[in-house]
């Protein structure tokens with residue numbers, strides 16, 4: 001491509017002396033003048049250059065100015081390049097309208113008046129420059145929008161990483177701590193009870209020792225999935241608390257409600273029937289759950305709250321596993 005940084009103007013006329021006249025008039029306009037002696041030559045130059053404007057002689061042998069312009073309009077690359085027809089025919093003649101039909105944008109009449117030609121050409125140079133600026137700005141804007149979208153995606157990935165457990169995809173311990181603190185604080189304002197379930201896979205050490213850690217991870221994922229699917233309120237949070245330990249925050253849930261949820265989760269894990277022939281409770285994976293509930297009036301720290309659920313879980317383990325125990329004073 002013969003692309004030149006300057007603004008390119010194509011002048012087309014079958015007579016070399018006319019081209020010279022046009023060229024001399026446009027000499028000081030700070031643009032690159034390209035000349036063609038025929039419509040065919042003009043069309044081939046249009047493929048090589050990016051023109052701001054075409055000055056097109058109407059009367060030419062073989063292919064006249066109108067035909068040339070018509071062919072320009074039929075190509076996507078040259079369709080919007082402005083054309084000024086240069087003609088010796090008087091303004092009153094009908095063929096002026098023929099030119100407008102094929103998309104002419106202006107007319108100049110021979111003999112050329114330099115001042116008129118220059119002022120018309122200047123208008124098109126300005127238009128061309130403005131078009132280029134708009135194109136550049138829209139390109140820049142597109143890049144900025146793309147950058148912004150990428151950044152947003154990276155941010156949300158980071159955010160997910162910071163709140164999700166890598167193995168199971170459910171909430172991680174860090175997020176749990178924050179969430180529990182928030183719901184703990186809002187409990188007094190809402191006047192609603194708050195419950196916490198601590199759960200633990202029974203005989204998981206034996207499972208890991210016998211089936212291996214990869215199988216162990218797989219079953220943790222299955223248990224996490226089953227838990228997450230049985231706790232569906234948006235204000236409840238299922239967390240991987242530690243290795244095979246899980247915690248469920250139940251906002252606005254009393255003791256009975258929490259026990260119901262815990263039992264639902266326990267039964268769901270039973271139904272998974274993930275084989276564990278090394279368990280003393282059942283031939284498949286089971287969990288034990290401890291439930292603690294605090295009321296808005298209770299004076300109990302977050303730490304004590306977690307300890308209560310832990311104690312209840314310990315009792316559930318003590319009393320045979322695969323069951324739910326609620327904390328009692």
Ligand SMILES: [Mg+2]
Nearest residue numbers: 014057059060
């Ligand atoms: Mg001619």
